[in-house]
Amino acid sequence: MTKKLKKRLKKILAGAAVLVCAVLAAGLPGELYRYASFVLFLAAYVIVGGDVVKNAIVNIGHGQVFDENFLMTLATVGAFFVGDYPEAVAVMLFYQVGEWFQSYAVNKSRKSITELMDIRPDYANVLRDGSEETVEPDEVAMGEHIVVKPGERIPLDGIIRRGNSSLDTMALTGESMPREVLCGDEVISGCVNLQGVLEIEVTKEFGDSTVSKILNLVESASSRKAEAENFITKFARYYTPIVVVCAALLAVLPPLVLSVLVGQNAQAVPVTGAVWADWIYRALTFLVISCPCALVISIPLSFFGGLGGASREGILIKGSNYLEALAEAESVVMDKTGTLTRGTFAVSQIVTAPDADCTKEKLLELAAYAESYSNHPISKSLLAAYGKEIDSSRIERAEEIAGNGVHVCVDGKEVYAGNTRLMEEQQIQPLPARETGTVVHVACAGCYLGYILIADEIKEDAAEAVQALKAAGIRQIVMLTGDRKETAEDVAGRLGITEVYAELLPGDKVDRMEELMQKKSAKGKLLFVGDGINDAPVLARADIGIAMGGLGSDAAIEAADVVIMTDEPSKLARAMQISHKTLRIVKQNIVFALGVKILVLLLAAAGIASMWAAVFADVGVAVIAILNAMRALKA
Numbered sequence: 001m002t003k004k005l006k007k008r009l010k011k012i013l014a015g016a017a018v019l020v021c022a023v024l025a026a027g028l029p030g031e032l033y034r035y036a037s038f039v040l041f042l043a044a045y046v047i048v049g050g051d052v053v054k055n056a057i058v059n060i061g062h063g064q065v066f067d068e069n070f071l072m073t074l075a076t077v078g079a080f081f082v083g084d085y086p087e088a089v090a091v092m093l094f095y096q097v098g099e100w101f102q103s104y105a106v107n108k109s110r111k112s113i114t115e116l117m118d119i120r121p122d123y124a125n126v127l128r129d130g131s132e133e134t135v136e137p138d139e140v141a142m143g144e145h146i147v148v149k150p151g152e153r154i155p156l157d158g159i160i161r162r163g164n165s166s167l168d169t170m171a172l173t174g175e176s177m178p179r180e181v182l183c184g185d186e187v188i189s190g191c192v193n194l195q196g197v198l199e200i201e202v203t204k205e206f207g208d209s210t211v212s213k214i215l216n217l218v219e220s221a222s223s224r225k226a227e228a229e230n231f232i233t234k235f236a237r238y239y240t241p242i243v244v245v246c247a248a249l250l251a252v253l254p255p256l257v258l259s260v261l262v263g264q265n266a267q268a269v270p271v272t273g274a275v276w277a278d279w280i281y282r283a284l285t286f287l288v289i290s291c292p293c294a295l296v297i298s299i300p301l302s303f304f305g306g307l308g309g310a311s312r313e314g315i316l317i318k319g320s321n322y323l324e325a326l327a328e329a330e331s332v333v334m335d336k337t338g339t340l341t342r343g344t345f346a347v348s349q350i351v352t353a354p355d356a357d358c359t360k361e362k363l364l365e366l367a368a369y370a371e372s373y374s375n376h377p378i379s380k381s382l383l384a385a386y387g388k389e390i391d392s393s394r395i396e397r398a399e400e401i402a403g404n405g406v407h408v409c410v411d412g413k414e415v416y417a418g419n420t421r422l423m424e425e426q427q428i429q430p431l432p433a434r435e436t437g438t439v440v441h442v443a444c445a446g447c448y449l450g451y452i453l454i455a456d457e458i459k460e461d462a463a464e465a466v467q468a469l470k471a472a473g474i475r476q477i478v479m480l481t482g483d484r485k486e487t488a489e490d491v492a493g494r495l496g497i498t499e500v501y502a503e504l505l506p507g508d509k510v511d512r513m514e515e516l517m518q519k520k521s522a523k524g525k526l527l528f529v530g531d532g533i534n535d536a537p538v539l540a541r542a543d544i545g546i547a548m549g550g551l552g553s554d555a556a557i558e559a560a561d562v563v564i565m566t567d568e569p570s571k572l573a574r575a576m577q578i579s580h581k582t583l584r585i586v587k588q589n590i591v592f593a594l595g596v597k598i599l600v601l602l603l604a605a606a607g608i609a610s611m612w613a614a615v616f617a618d619v620g621v622a623v624i625a626i627l628n629a630m631r632a633l634k635a
Contacts (some may be wrong), residue, residue, distance in 0.1 A: 003101065004193050012096050015048030019089050027084075041085040049076060049092035074244075075287040075614075078280065096620040121155035121189065121211065127199070137189075138206040141420065148198045152185045154191050157209045162199035168192040193550035240281040243290035250605060251283035265564060278607070289597060289617040298589045298625035305632030306582030314566040322561040323542055326579035330524035332474050332572070333516060333538075336481035336491055338531035339548055340465075340569060341456040345377050345438070348457075349387035352450035353431060363450050367442050370408045370417035373398045378438055381454050405440070416443045423448065458491060461570040466495045468573035478516060480538070509538045515539075529572060546572060582632045589625040596621050 012567045025033050049072070056069040072095050079088035116554030124137045127146040132147055137155040140146060145161065148154050154167070166178040169191050178194055181187055187200060189211035208211055255276050262525050303320035310317050317323050337343045350360040368386035371379035372395070383390070386497030396409040402424070405418015416426055423430040423441045428448045433439040441448070471476055481488045484610030490501035513528065518528050528535075528542035539560050548558035548567045564571045600617035603609035609617075 003266045007487060008096070008100050009564070012093065013045050013102060015089070015093055015096070015321060016046060018044035019086070019093060022089070024087060033530070040086065041089055042080075044089045045076070045080070045092060048096050049073075052095070053077075068242075075284045078284040078287075078574065083277075084281065091615050091619075093564070094615045097619060097623070109429075121153045124155040124309050125152075131528070133197050137209075140202055140204055140206065142205055142371060143422050144202050145199050146202060148193045148194055149194055152193055154187055154189050154193060154198075154200070155205055155211075156189050156200075157187070157204040158203045159186055160198055161201050165193050165195040165198055168194055169541070195391040232310060240290075243287070247283040247286045249292070250286055251280045253300070273542050282604055282607055285609060285614045286601060289600050289604055289614045296623070298593070298629045299586055301626060302582055302586045302589065303387060303634050305585075305629055306578055309633050310578050313571065313574060313578075314564065314568075315571055315578070316563040316565060316602075317575070318561050318563075322544055322581050325525050326562070326576050328525045329522060329527050329544070329576060330475060331476040331478070331516060331526040332469055333478045333480055333513065333526065333528045333542070334497075334569070335528075335530035335535055336479055336483055337456060340460050340462045340495060341491060343531075344457065345381040345454050346457050347381060347452055348455040349453035350450070351431065351433075351453070353448050355447045356447060358444075358449045359458060360450075363442055364452065366410060366415050366444055367417050367440055367452055369395060369410045370398075370406050370415050370442070371440075373408075374400065374406060376444060378440065378454055382440070382452065410444075413445045417441070418523045436486050456487075456491075458494065459567075459569060461568050463495050465572060466497060467570035468570060469576075470496075472573055472576050472596065476516075476519075480504055480512055482509075507537075509535070510541055512537050513541050517543075527572070529569065531567075546575075573597040578632075583626055585632050589628055590630075593621050593625055 016042055022037050022044055025040055052069050053073050056073040059069060059175060072092065074626050076088040076092050079085075079091070109214070120138050123134050124140050125132045125146045126135055126140050127133075127147060135234050140156055146156065146158070150165075160181060160183050162183060163178075164182050166180050167187065179191075181198075181497060186203075187198075189206075189209040198264070204210075258275060300320075301454075303323060304324050307317055310323070317326075332339055347364070350363055352358050352360055352363055364382070364386055364397065365388075368382050368388075369390060371382045372390045372392075394411055398406065398408040400406050401418065401422060405416065405423035408415050408417075416422060417440055419439065420430055423443060426443060426446075428443045428446070429439075430441045431451060432449060433451055434451060435455075437453045439451050439453055441451045443449060476499065477497050478501070479488060479492050479497050480501050482504050483502055485502040486501050492500045501508075504512065512592035513526075517526055523544040527544045527546055528538050528546070530539055530544045531548035535547075537546060544562060545560040546562040546564060548564055548569075562575060564575075596617055600609050600613055604614065
């Protein structure tokens with residue numbers, strides 16, 4: 001609990017204690033106790049309501065008349081004038097209790113978002129002239145080397161040039177599993193180094209680093225209001241003056257009407273001061289009930305809680321308007337590489353020729369030796385699958401055949417590794433590969449040994465993500481990709497996606513998006529999920545652009561409305577669940593608050609509801625709505 005909350009709580013408790021003393025004094029006989037009771041009631045009012053009266057006066061001076069401070073001041077001061085001292089103090093006391101609950105709830109929900117602020121690095125250890133120098137992160141230039149020790153936070157994005165370690169990425173991605181990193185790996189700012197000392201070459205200045213971009217996203221999220229929030233803001237602007245006028249009419253019109261009736265009917269009961277006091281009391285009760293605190297507080301708080309709950313799961317939503325829009329999604333368009341697949345090649349199958357005297361292990365070994373001099377991604381995947389050191393003394397010569405493969409001499413034997421065209425040029429008949437992917441055929445000493453299939457790996461939760469989206473009511477799931485048609489259709493078939501558009505350039509993707517936007521309903525939203533720089537135009541064109549942020553490009557993250565830091569497509573359905581839950585809470589609060597207020601307003605106008613009922617209709621409803629709004633935090 002913050003110091004400000006503790007101070008306000010002490011003031012509430014002190015005011016409550018003085019109120020109890022005033023009530024006890026009022027029950028004692030004698031004129032002296034009656035005066036003492038009035039003084040105590042006044043003191044209790046000043047303790048708990050002094051700042052509210054002060055705010056009302058200051059706001060009136062600034063031209064902001066019709067707010068909750070004005071309503072509470074008008075109602076409670078009026079109650080004092082008609083002699084209802086306990087009610088006046090109690091209304092202000094319970095109003096402060098409601099305000100305390102609001103501050104506590106906002107502080108709690110804000111904490112889940114501001115925990116991300118802990119990722120802001122305080123310093124960087126930069127290597128200059130052979131020694132370490134501790135400086136501000138924004139003083140480090142690109143190309144400089146920094147040292148990150150165990151327990152320290154990586155201050156800037158870069159590439160590891162010395163050392164191996166594991167990183168705690170939980171603050172960025174929400175994942176508790178440490179990430180292993182080796183020399184040569186890229187690392188992003190905001191992660192905590194858990195083990196060895198790392199020397200990192202800085203590749204981005206602090207203003208362009210991952211941690212800086214995330215902090216900017218979080219800080220600007222609250223500025224984008226949802227339609228429900230905008231509605232409540234406009235509602236309060238017109239609602240408050242209307243209820244003040246209604247309260248004034250309620251205080252004045254009935255006694256005047258009764259006066260006219262008295263003048264017309266001599267038998268009627270005279271209109272006394274007591275009648276005026278009764279209608280003024282009803283009007284004051286009406287004012288207390290009408291205070292729109294429950295709506296004005298709980299609706300933004302619900303969205304704020306939803307944003308906080310999402311951020312704790314590694315989903316950064318750039319504003320409550322996007323959180324609200326996620327619940328209206330009816331079409332989801334997804335990129336393939338880097339979104340549904342890892343975007344990295346890996347050996348998926350090894351097939352030996354039936355008549356070749358060769359094992360799968362030997363086939364992989366020859367392919368790895370053949371590709372050991374190449375930096376091509378396919379070569380790297382073969383070396384990774386082999387997993388052993390390459391003995392360069394076994395290789396006599398190596399030749400790269402552009403567009404077809406490689407030719408090397410291993411252990412004195414001629415080895416060819418490459419595509420079907422390379423095999424045919426050597427008069428070797430390869431086996432046909434039925435699976436989709438990149439095929440590397442291997443031949444040694446003129447004999448065909450078999451082939452190795454290399455494919456882009458599908459993410460573990462990709463199929464789960466597609467099923468979850470269908471279960472959530474998404475009626476259309478589309479894949480757009482620049483990859484070959486055969487590969488795209490194979491991945492889509494394994495994931496259960498029926499609509500696929502392949503071999504698309506960035507401009508083609510935008511054209512397809514335009515066509516899909518034409519087909520959606522008027523209220524429905526179209527989501528696009530991507531990660532690459534070529535996805536930025538499509539992300540910007542979609543109703544909601546969602547970027548895979550953990551490994552995604554800066555351009556995609558900038559263009560997106562939602563960033564999934566964990567690179568898990570299944571988090572898309574999770575974001576939609578959080579959106580639905582938040583909107584459900586918002587609607588509950590609107591119906592509950594308006595329903596109770598309208599009922600008690602009618603009872604107050606009829607003289608049935610007392611000031612105590614008004615306290616429940618205002619503060620009680622606000623507290624219940626706030627507690628309900630806090631449920632949005634629990635994603």
